[in-house]
Amino acid sequence: MPVAKFHVHEGVFKDSELAAIGTAVQAALEEVLSIPPEDYFRITHILPKGQFVHTPAFVGCTYSDRLVLLELTFISGRPKEKRLALLTALNRHVVEKVGLRPDDLVVLVYEMPGENFSFGDGLAQRAHISA
Numbered sequence: 001m002p003v004a005k006f007h008v009h010e011g012v013f014k015d016s017e018l019a020a021i022g023t024a025v026q027a028a029l030e031e032v033l034s035i036p037p038e039d040y041f042r043i044t045h046i047l048p049k050g051q052f053v054h055t056p057a058f059v060g061c062t063y064s065d066r067l068v069l070l071e072l073t074f075i076s077g078r079p080k081e082k083r084l085a086l087l088t089a090l091n092r093h094v095v096e097k098v099g100l101r102p103d104d105l106v107v108l109v110y111e112m113p114g115e116n117f118s119f120g121d122g123l124a125q126r127a128h129i130s131a
Contacts, residue, residue: 001117001126002029003041007069010048017098018044021068024093031093032086033078061103068094069106075129076111083109 004025006018013021022042029035056063070090087107094105114129 001039001041001119002033002035002072002074003043005043005045005071005073007045007047007052007071009052009065009067010046012065013046013098018046020097021094021100024097025070025072025090027097028086028089028093032082032089033074063106064101064104066100067104067106068100069108071108071110073110073112075114075117075126077129078111 004022006021008018022040022044025042026035026037026040029040030037052069054063054067054069086109090107091102091105094100095102114126117126119125
């Protein structure tokens with residue numbers, strides 16, 4: 001049940017490109033974490049220039065106005081190697097599908113125990129999954 005949040009600059013991406021980012025992220029999640037294709041939650045934040053402010057460069061990467069800040073939240077418990085492989089796959093899929101520069105995808109991964117998720121009905125359906 002990954003939740004993917006994309007933060008982008010207003011006026012930079014076409015709707016079709018935003019959709020392609022979403023499908024690219026899903027493809028990476030399916031490939032690396034074996035997430036089922038029907039398991040997706042995506043939120044796109046299109047922000048005016050003054051509300052998405054970032055450094056032009058950091059740790060050897062340079063960023064353009066096409067920067068995508070991707071936040072992924074999912075249930076904890078996957079090994080470090082899987083999370084590192086996910087970062088690689090995310091970048092590869094998004095770059096291929098959207099033509100994004102590899103530097104222009106910043107990814108933040110948040111992991112939480114299963115008891116912190118409810119899929120409705122006030123239940124923690126994945127409470128048995130914990131780190």
